[in-house]
Amino acid sequence: MIAGFGKRLAEAMAARGPLCVGIDPHPALLHAWNLAEDARGLERFALTAVEALAGEVAVLKPQSAFFEVHGSAGVAVLERVIAEAREAGALVLLDVKRGDIGSTMTAYAMAYLDEHSPLAADAITVSPYLGYGSLAPAIGIAEQTGRGVIVLARTSNPEGAELQRCLRDSGRSIGQSIVDSAAETNAGADPMGHVGVVAGATIRPGELDFSRLNGPILAPGLGAQGATVDDLRAVFGPALPQVLPATARDVLRHGPSVDGLRSAAHRVRDELAGLLL
Ligand SMILES: O=c1ccn([C@@H]2O[C@H](COP(=O)(O)O)[C@@H](O)[C@H]2O)c(=O)[nH]1
Secondary structure: OOOOHHHHHHHHHHHHOOOEEEEOOOHHHHHHOOOOOOHHHHHHHHHHHHHHHOOOOOEEEEEHHHHHOOHHHHHHHHHHHHHHHHHOOOEEEEEEEEOOOHHHHHHHHHHHHOOOOOOOOOEEEEOOOOOHHHHHHHHHHHHHHOOEEEEEEEOOOHHHHHHHOOEOOOOOEHHHHHHHHHHHHHOOOOOOOOEEEEEOOOOOOOOOOOOOOOOOEEEEOEOOOOEOHHHHHHHHHHHHHHEEEEEOHHHHOOOOOHHHHHHHHHHHHHHHHHHHO
16 A cells, blocks of 8 residues: 555655755746747756756655646646656655635546546645635545645735635634644644645744644745745744745756756755754
């Protein structure tokens, strides 16, 4: 039986350090790497990032939007990126932020979490805007296939606060209620469950209580969005062992040299190593 995503992620973080690097082929980065803004440029960019990083960091996070923008050729590149990164030993978290009514959610789950799909990653990001319960098909299929689902709770962008900090009747914020729902799903899992949450490294310290989560916390916002390692310490405190800090542009701007990308990732990884001391 395949091990659960929580266990696989905990092992990868212990072996390689807790760093997730995003593969975000922004047009500006393609230009900076002297690549054409087309599917061939995309392919060179993304596979260079895989070559440089897949043997080094715990998790690679391709941003689906930057592949989809190139149509079917871009999606074909994404399929290769997922396969080659996994082959080289990285866990692949596909940042695709899907969410829909349950019956459609099943199709999304089959597309990204079923073993036989060409787009199957180790985990995906999902949006709970249609209700945490609507994500049940993805959560169930992920559990069966040893994969993970990372639910947006309190995103790193400044606009996220207006919705995610709103209080529900229970007095909890929407973001906190997502964390609490994930905690219910993960209860009893060891070392942690397969349902994670997104909580930006940019949010205010003390906004969320992760004490019952028992699952991974994807923390984007490090680097280009302004968050620092000190912010991670302040925001996540005792939950730091579950935190997977994520950064994309801050590493990718050191390409196209494979050594440059690798050194940049190592610098961030080494800085993060001090977090748990
Ligand atoms: O709350 C969120 C959720 C996802 N993201 C994604 O992460 C990367 C961030 O890239 P940087 O270059 O490190 O800023 C990007 O793909 C976002 O879509 C996020 O930033 N915040």
